[in-house]
Amino acid sequence: MDTPITRYLQQEGIDFLLLPHHKPARTIQxxxxxxxxxxxxxxxxILLRDMGGLxxxxxxxxxxxxxxxxxxxxxxxxxxxxxxxxxxxxxxxLTIGTVAPIGLKQPLPVIFDRSLCEYQTVNISSGNRMAGIELAMSDLVQLCEPRYGDICR
Known part of the structure; x- marks a missing residue:
């Protein structure tokens, strides 16, 4: 499956596993x-914006x-x-439900909740509702250079 996110990972030489779906996913579950x-x-x-357009x-x-x-x-x-x-x-x-912190149309500040640091591998969207991507958390951090904080409810 070719998406902006898979192309970006290939371009950066990052190992990942494409996880195809049998049907489009509409929820996290x-x-x-x-x-x-x-x-x-x-x-x-989740894309957030402030009053000034950030x-x-x-x-x-x-x-x-x-x-x-x-x-x-x-x-x-x-x-x-x-x-x-x-x-x-x-x-x-990308459309809602297919956004990942990499392979975006333009660079954005990225903030990770600190709890993500617990994982060795994570799953992100492929940019398409018919597949996900599994990759090393360390590779994801290297690619998007996030800021960290306690940002969960």
Whole structure:
């Protein structure tokens, strides 16, 4: 499967495992079931924006929720909200549910919840609802150079 994310990983020489789905995943639970992995090992990537137009990608374990207030505090912003579907597509080049912290249309600040550091390998979206990608957490960190914080609800 050829997506901006798989092309980026190949270009960077990163080892990864493509995990094809039998049907499109619409939720974290469906994606985990299709990939045969635990949902908490999926990295959920949520695009947030502040009032001034700053966009950031907040990443948390699949079973957790991003707390925009905690991201706002971490970045010292006045207000931080989830981006709408059109904003997600315009900024990342991907649709909601297929966003990963790499292979984006434009560079974005990325924030990882500290709990992601517990994992040796993680699952991210391939940029397509019909497959996921498993890779080493160390490779993902190297590629997106995230900032860390306590950003879960």
């Amino acid at each position: 469906e994606a985990a079931a299709e990939r045969g992995v635990e949902a908490h090992r999926l990295v959920k990537s 966009h950031v990608l907040a990443c948390v374990p699949g079973t957790r929720q991003v707390d925009p207030k905690k991201v706002r505090t971490l970045l010292n912003c006045r207000r931080m909200t989830c981006a709408d579907a059109q904003d997600v597509e315009d900024v990342t080049g």
